[in-house]
Amino acid sequence: MALKFSERMDGIKASEIREILKLTMQPEIISFAGGLPAPELFPVEEMKKVSQYVLTEMGQEALQYSPTEGYLPLRVKIAERMSKVGIKADADCILVTSGSQQGLDFSGKVFLSPDDVVFCESPSYLGAINAFKAYQCQFVEIDTDDNGMIMEDLEAKIKSTEKAKMIYVIPDFQNPSGRTWSLERREKLIEIANRYNMPVVEDNPYGELRFEGESLPAIKSLDTEGRVIFLGTFSKTFCPGLRIGWVCAETEVLEKFIMVKQGADLQSSSISQRELNAYLDMFSLDEHVENIKRVYKGRRDLMLYTMEKEFPKEVKYTVPEGGLFTWCVLPEHMNARDLMVKAVERKVAFVPGGSFFPNGGHENTMRINYSTMPDDKIIEGIKRLGEVLREAFE
Amino acid sequence: MALKFSERMDGIKASEIREILKLTMQPEIISFAGGLPAPELFPVEEMKKVSQYVLTEMGQEALQYSPTEGYLPLRVKIAERMSKVGIKADADCILVTSGSQQGLDFSGKVFLSPDDVVFCESPSYLGAINAFKAYQCQFVEIDTDDNGMIMEDLEAKIKSTEKAKMIYVIPDFQNPSGRTWSLERREKLIEIANRYNMPVVEDNPYGELRFEGESLPAIKSLDTEGRVIFLGTFSKTFCPGLRIGWVCAETEVLEKFIMVKQGADLQSSSISQRELNAYLDMFSLDEHVENIKRVYKGRRDLMLYTMEKEFPKEVKYTVPEGGLFTWCVLPEHMNARDLMVKAVERKVAFVPGGSFFPNGGHENTMRINYSTMPDDKIIEGIKRLGEVLREAFE
Numbered sequence: 001m002a003l004k005f006s007e008r009m010d011g012i013k014a015s016e017i018r019e020i021l022k023l024t025m026q027p028e029i030i031s032f033a034g035g036l037p038a039p040e041l042f043p044v045e046e047m048k049k050v051s052q053y054v055l056t057e058m059g060q061e062a063l064q065y066s067p068t069e070g071y072l073p074l075r076v077k078i079a080e081r082m083s084k085v086g087i088k089a090d091a092d093c094i095l096v097t098s099g100s101q102q103g104l105d106f107s108g109k110v111f112l113s114p115d116d117v118v119f120c121e122s123p124s125y126l127g128a129i130n131a132f133k134a135y136q137c138q139f140v141e142i143d144t145d146d147n148g149m150i151m152e153d154l155e156a157k158i159k160s161t162e163k164a165k166m167i168y169v170i171p172d173f174q175n176p177s178g179r180t181w182s183l184e185r186r187e188k189l190i191e192i193a194n195r196y197n198m199p200v201v202e203d204n205p206y207g208e209l210r211f212e213g214e215s216l217p218a219i220k221s222l223d224t225e226g227r228v229i230f231l232g233t234f235s236k237t238f239c240p241g242l243r244i245g246w247v248c249a250e251t252e253v254l255e256k257f258i259m260v261k262q263g264a265d266l267q268s269s270s271i272s273q274r275e276l277n278a279y280l281d282m283f284s285l286d287e288h289v290e291n292i293k294r295v296y297k298g299r300r301d302l303m304l305y306t307m308e309k310e311f312p313k314e315v316k317y318t319v320p321e322g323g324l325f326t327w328c329v330l331p332e333h334m335n336a337r338d339l340m341v342k343a344v345e346r347k348v349a350f351v352p353g354g355s356f357f358p359n360g361g362h363e364n365t366m367r368i369n370y371s372t373m374p375d376d377k378i379i380e381g382i383k384r385l386g387e388v389l390r391e392a393f394e
Numbered sequence: 395m396a397l398k399f400s401e402r403m404d405g406i407k408a409s410e411i412r413e414i415l416k417l418t419m420q421p422e423i424i425s426f427a428g429g430l431p432a433p434e435l436f437p438v439e440e441m442k443k444v445s446q447y448v449l450t451e452m453g454q455e456a457l458q459y460s461p462t463e464g465y466l467p468l469r470v471k472i473a474e475r476m477s478k479v480g481i482k483a484d485a486d487c488i489l490v491t492s493g494s495q496q497g498l499d500f501s502g503k504v505f506l507s508p509d510d511v512v513f514c515e516s517p518s519y520l521g522a523i524n525a526f527k528a529y530q531c532q533f534v535e536i537d538t539d540d541n542g543m544i545m546e547d548l549e550a551k552i553k554s555t556e557k558a559k560m561i562y563v564i565p566d567f568q569n570p571s572g573r574t575w576s577l578e579r580r581e582k583l584i585e586i587a588n589r590y591n592m593p594v595v596e597d598n599p600y601g602e603l604r605f606e607g608e609s610l611p612a613i614k615s616l617d618t619e620g621r622v623i624f625l626g627t628f629s630k631t632f633c634p635g636l637r638i639g640w641v642c643a644e645t646e647v648l649e650k651f652i653m654v655k656q657g658a659d660l661q662s663s664s665i666s667q668r669e670l671n672a673y674l675d676m677f678s679l680d681e682h683v684e685n686i687k688r689v690y691k692g693r694r695d696l697m698l699y700t701m702e703k704e705f706p707k708e709v710k711y712t713v714p715e716g717g718l719f720t721w722c723v724l725p726e727h728m729n730a731r732d733l734m735v736k737a738v739e740r741k742v743a744f745v746p747g748g749s750f751f752p753n754g755g756h757e758n759t760m761r762i763n764y765s766t767m768p769d770d771k772i773i774e775g776i777k778r779l780g781e782v783l784r785e786a787f788e
Contacts, residue, residue, distance in 0.1 A: 003593050003621060004559075005650060006529070007507045012653050022461070036459055044453035051445040059438035063633035065430055067416070098492055098637075102659040109528065113401045131657040134503065135400070165398075199397050227397060239457035241664030243492075256399060259406050263525040264499045265492040269663055270635030 011133045024349040030381035032368045033349040035175060035324055040374075041292055042239045043283070050278045054271065062271040068262050070096025070246070071273040077280050078232070078246050085207055086221030087230065093248050095257050098268045100205055100245035103231035103257075104131040106264070107166070107201045110256045112137045116165035119157060119198075121149050123327075123356035123365070125175045128168055128203060137165070139358035146318075148174075148181030151188040158196050167193060167200045171219055172207040173323025176356045176367035180321055183216050190222045199253075200228045206323035208237050208289055211297035213321040226250035229257075234276060236324070237289050242272040296324070296371050303370040303378050310386030312393050317368075327353065328366040330389075335363045339388055348384040405527045418743040424775035426762045427743040429569060429718055434768075435686055436633045437677070444672045448665065456665040462656050464490025464640070465667040471674050472626070472640050479601055480615030481624065483642050489651050492662045494599055494639035497625035497651075498525040500658070501560070501595045504650045506531045510559035513551065513592075515543050517721075517750035517759070519569045522562055522597060531559070533752035540712075542568075542575030545582040552590050561587060561594045565613055566601040567717025570750045570761035574715060577610050584616045593647075594622045600717035602631050602683055605691035607715040620644035623651075628670060630718070631683050636666040690718070690765050697764040697772050704780030706787050711762075721747065722760040724783075729757045733782055742778040 024031035054062050069075065075091040082089045097103045104127065112118070112135035120128070122141030129139065140161055143153045148171060158164045169189070171181040193200045202219045220230040226249075233245035247257050261267070279285070300320065307317060307326075317328045330336065336352040343349060353365025373381060418425040448456050463469065469485040476483045491497045498521065506512070506529035514522070516535030523533065534555055537547045542565060552558045563583070565575035587594045596613045614624040620643075627639035641651050655661070673679070694714065701711060701720075711722045724730065730746035737743060747759025767775060 003505075003591070003647065006503065006505050006510075009504060009650055009653075012650075012657065014649075014653050014656065034459070039454035039458050042454055042457040044449055044457065047453070047457065048446060048449045051449065052442060055438055055442045055445065059441070060433035060436055063436040063438065063441065063635035064433050065428070065629075065634045098659040098662075101657075105658045109400065110403060111397075111400050116400075127657070127660070134654065134657050197397070235459075240459045241457040243659065243661070243663045253397065255408075256403055256406075259403075259408050260528065262408065263406065263495075263521070263528050264658070265496040265637065266521070267637070268492075269637045269666060272663060272666070 008134055008136050011136060012130070023344065029344070029347050029349055030373060030377045030384070031349045032370070032373065032381060033351050034372055035369055036372045037236055037240065037292070038295060038371055041295060043279070043288060046279060046283050047275065050275045050282060053278050053282070054274045058274060062274045064270060066267055066270040068258055068267050070094065070268065071270070071277060074273050074277040077277065082248055085204070086217035087248065089248050092251050093254060095247045095254055095261065096268050096273060097245045097247055097261070098243040098265065099235055099240065100203065100231040100233035101127055101131065103245055103247045104128045104201070104203065105134070106247065106257050106260045107229055107231070108132040108135040108137070109260050111166050111199055115163055117161050117163050118166050118168055119154060119164070120168045120358065121170065121174065123176055123353060123362065124168065124358065125170055125203065126355050129358045132168070141357060141359055144177070144179070146179055148179065148185040149189070151185060151192060155192050158192070158198070164196065164198065167198050168203065169200065169219065170203045172204055172216070173209065173320050175206070175323070176325055176351070176353060177327040178318045178320030178323055178325045180216070186216065186219045187222055189219055190224065193227055194225055198227070201231065202228050203231045205233045205236050209293055209296060209324070210322035211293055211300065220248065226253065229253060237292065238276065238279070238285065242269070242276060244268065244272055244276050299370045299373070299375070299378060300326070302375055303368070303382060306379050306382040310382050312389055314393065315389060324369055324371040326368050326370065328368060330364040330366070332364050334392060336366045337363060339392060342388045343385060346384045346388060348381045350385070402528055402530050405530060406524070417738065423738070423741050423743055424767060424771045424778070425743045426764070426767065426775060427745050428766055429763055430766045431630055431634065431686070432689060432765055435689060437673070437682060440673060440677050441669065444669050444676060447672050447676070448668045452668060456668045458664060460661055460664040462652055462661050464488065464662065465664070465671060468667050468671040471671065476642055479598070480611035481642065486645050487642050487648060489641045489648055489655065490662050490667060491639045491641055491655070492637040492659065493629055493634065494597065494625040494627035495521055495525065497639055497641045498522045498595070498597065499528070500641065500651050500654045501623055501625070502526040502529040502531070503654050505560050505593055509557055511555050511557050512560050512562055513548060513558070514562045514752065515564065515568065517570055517747060517756065518562065518752065519564055519597065520749050523752045526562070535751065535753055538571070538573065540573055542573065542579040543583070545579060545586060549586050552586065552592070558590065558592065561592050562597065563594065563613065564597045566598055566610070567603065567714050569600070569717070570719055570745070570747060571721040572712045572714030572717055572719045574610070580610065580613045581616055583613055584618065587621055588619055592621070595625065596622050597625045599627045599630050603687055603690060603718070604716035605687055605694065614642065620647065623647060631686065632670065632673070632679065636663070636670060638662060638666055638670055693764045693767070693769070693772060694720070696769055697762070697776060700773050700776040704776050706783055708787065709783060718763055718765040720762050720764065722762060724758040724760070726758050728786060730760045731757060733786055736782045736785070737779060740778045740782060742775045744779070
């Protein structure tokens with residue numbers, strides 16, 4: 001007899017990106033598919049110093065159980081760093097999570113009952129879509145342009161939706177589009193969220209990676225009623241292998257997240273939290289981030305320059321001011337999943353953009369990552385992709 | 395306006411144990427409340443060597459994203475270790491999780507729809523009860539004796555329950571009771587699970603910590619139809635601060651757990667997994683476990699000896715052959731929560747046993763941990779607890 005799974009499992013499937021990533025793990029493939037930070041920039045030597053320090057000075061504590069909320073000195077530092085995006089927070093507003101993916105899962109668990117509706121950007125982050133789907137929600141996609149989510153469309157759809165429940169946004173260097181919201185849209189979102197009493201989940205993994213242009217305040221910094229849940233992570237500014245992210249929310253809301261974390265995994269790694277905290281004491285994360293930005297800006301410039309030369313003129317793409325991704329839109333009749341098959345034959349990979357639309361469609365789009373590959377592979381990979389595209393246009 | 399949370403949040407409350415643990419973090423308190431391994435046994439020096447090795451030999455890889463399933467060399471080693479409890483498994487049957495608490499959460503997510511019924515031992519592990527409650531299940535408690543869950547009671551209750559869904563058990567040195575199931579009960583459980591097509595979640599954090607008596611095969615090793623999900627952890631045999639546990643299940647079932655993990659936190663720590671794997675290569679975990687067992691056995695003996703002298707004769711307690719806990723039963727009119735208040739005044743702590751019964755009652759019980767405190771504190775703490783108990787009998 002086959003075991004009977006829960007109803008929610010009907011809606012959960014393996015992330016297509018994870019499957020593609022497996023395919024592209026072959027070393028000869030030039031992959032623009034992942035959202036991986038550049039490993040050659042990881043502070044390996046610093047981590048060696050930091051791990052010796054932590055094990056020498058507080059080894060037993062670092063290997064023992066510790067509070068669900070997180071290591072207090074680290075929570076204090078995270079709260080202070082929130083001022084970079086204009087958020088005033090203290091340690092009581094911070095829960096340390098195992099990456100910001102866990103913050104997404106918890107947001108779903110805390111807010112979503114079956115058939116509740118989540119309003120998200122069209123396109124939106126696949127990992128969030130999958131995390132929320134586990135709570136059997138529905139998605140209503142909101143139109144977007146170069147200034148972010150279109151507020152008139154959001155309000156109209158909230159009004160006409162019966163089980164309107166939560167708004168999910170990635171306002172800075174969005175995954176997958178690379179686009180950033182204007183200040184006006186951010187302010188307007190808070191107005192609408194207040195009017196319709198909706199929680200807002202603000203997912204901000206890339207905000208610190210701005211190469212150019214003016215920094216904009218986080219939506220949470222404009223929050224007047226404690227309804228924004230801000231999700232942060234050290235995965236893109238430090239390294240993802242430690243699995244350290246955080247939730248910043250008003251204490252009454254954060255309390256719910258803490259209870260959920262108790263049941264989910266008790267706590268994030270005691271030793272990773274202490275290592276990160278020691279790194280923040282002993283080294284300059286800001287200097288490290290400057291270095292990352294310099295390298296990623298160079299790669300973005302090189303990629304866009306090469307795309308300009310190699311891609312057919314009909315292919316449109318975004319010019320991100322930061323983050324990890326550019327987003328290509330092909331003529332409507334084209335299908336990026338078919339192109340992906342041909343691309344992998346030429347040993348180059350990207351993610352077909354259709355995966356980022358929870359309700360399907362938009363198969364003429366592609367997400368291309370520029371943070372992972374070194375310069376020579378960016379040139380060679382975009383050349384190969386250009387060939388695939390030009391053939392498709394013939 | 396107050397934000398509206400999901401329906402499931404009505405049933406989730408903060409773990410009483412975590413709250414008690416906070417209270418007992420004051421260094422002057424002698425705490426028998428936690429389920430903490432003895433920190434002085436943690437392999438701190440070995441971890442220093444291991445962390446240098448991993449960062450030197452594979453630093454970039456250890457700090458990068460890695461597969462959801464876990465680090466393959468570690469999965470191979472875990473699969474091999476499963477033979478210790480009679481389970482034949484290969485790496486495809488192993489998912490690395492962030493502690494076995496995450497395995498409990500995922501078991502709920504994969505199997506439980508609202509109002510589904512979980513059959514559990516009476517008493518059962520509080521952390522599992524809380525993890526499953528998040529999926530809005532109901533609990534039916536099954537009577538237990540010194541040989542484990544009583545199979546006639548289980549079968550009768552399965553028959554009379556409409557939404558019978560899952561069986562949850564801790565057959566070795568149970569938390570909180572310290573009791574171990576007989577072989578006969580283990581075999582009978584598989585028969586019943588097969589007959590009623592139920593998945594069995596076998597939670598085994600303490601199985602390797604047997605001080606005396608004969609090792610018994612895991613229930614999973616008797617599984618003829620791939621319906622047992624075995625949850626393991628390195629938290630009690632190595633250290634909990636790394637947050638490394640695992641799920642062992644048939645590949646079709648494990649696939650569901652892997653999809654759930656993708657949405658929950660993408661993966662467990664890349665660096666912790668590599669450190670643990672290197673430890674298993676460079677040192678002997680078996681020797682380390684022998685050392686832990688020697689120390690815990692000494693503490694158990696000392697605690698039971700002191701309880702015999704200091705506790706009123708009316709107080710009954712279990713004599714565990716391994717694990718971390720003994721379980722005290724007071725006369726029915728007594729209330730351990732009231733005694734806990736008096737105990738904390740005398741700077742000694744335990745966990746009132748009522749918390750371990752999902753449907754309430756049994757307030758005349760106490761869980762007492764013997765693994766954490768050194769000998770002098772065991773003697774002093776049990777003396778103080780004896781005073782509290784003797785006063786309560788006056």
